[in-house]
Amino acid sequence: MKATNLKLPGLILIEPNIFRDSRGFFSETYNAQQFAEAGITEAFVQDNHSHSADRGVIRGLHFQAPPHAQDKLVRVSRGAILDVAVDIRVGSPTFGQHEAVVLSAENWHQLWVPKGFAHGFCTLEPDTEVQYKVTEFYAPEVDFGLAWDDPALGIDWPVRGEEAVLSPKDRKHPRLAELPEHFSY
Numbered sequence: 809m810k811a812t813n814l815k816l817p818g819l820i821l822i823e824p825n826i827f828r829d830s831r832g833f834f835s836e837t838y839n840a841q842q843f844a845e846a847g848i849t850e851a852f853v854q855d856n857h858s859h860s861a862d863r864g865v866i867r868g869l870h871f872q873a874p875p876h877a878q879d880k881l882v883r884v885s886r887g888a889i890l891d892v893a894v895d896i897r898v899g900s901p902t903f904g905q906h907e908a909v910v911l912s913a914e915n916w917h918q919l920w921v922p923k924g925f926a927h928g929f930c931t932l933e934p935d936t937e938v939q940y941k942v943t944e945f946y947a948p949e950v951d952f953g954l955a956w957d958d959p960a961l962g963i964d965w966p967v968r969g970e971e972a973v974l975s976p977k978d979r980k981h982p983r984l985a986e987l988p989e990h991f992s993y
């Protein structure tokens with residue numbers, strides 16, 4: 809397994825080992841010991857799995873606020889996504905900046921998204937399945953969002969405006985400048 813710290817402190821790209829043979833493949837998608845060596849020691853409490861039917865589905869940008877803020881370990885088991893994490897840690901020198909990486913069933917890459925980041929993705933292929941582990945249970949009362957198309961974020965999404973397939977909830981999130989001050993991490 810290879811772990812690479814990305815330019816925004818806290819984000820880690822994971823590249824697991826894949827063992828291929830005549831039957832197919834084998835991979836350890838999570839190994840507590842190896843992740844601890846990469847600096848990830850948090851315990852997971854919930855595994856999530858979503859399917860998006862179309863290319864251009866955007867889910868996000870989402871975060872749970874304290875005391876139920878979540879760390880997320882994201883991977884793709886079918887299809888491909890552009891996975892995006894935005895630094896919303898108040899006082900962070902990189903506040904408002906983001907990273908965008910392609911996670912796919914082909915490249916096997918995983919993204920570690922710690923607390924203090926808003927997270928979202930855009931599907932690059934139809935029938936894309938995203939699986940992610942989280943370190944806090946779902947808490948809808950503190951489940952918040954940030955507008956995916958906030959110009960201040962400058963995210964280069966693969967689809968624009970009306971092309972994006974969004975849930976009604978994801979059409980209504982505030983912009984970064986409108987996020988309440990109490991979302992401090």
Ligand SMILES: Cc1cn([C@H]2C[C@H](O)[C@@H](COP(=O)(O)OP(=O)(O)O[C@H]3O[C@@H](C)C(=O)[C@@H](O)[C@H]3O)O2)c(=O)[nH]c1=O
Nearest residue numbers: 856858867868869870871880927928929945946975977
């Ligand atoms: C996130 C979540 C949703 N749900 C339910 C609530 C709702 O009825 C249905 C769909 O929820 P959502 O529309 O919020 O699903 P979705 O838009 O896929 O939300 C996810 O987006 C990505 C980008 C993330 O980072 C995740 O943390 C999560 O916020 O599933 C749970 O029961 N548990 C959960 O942990």
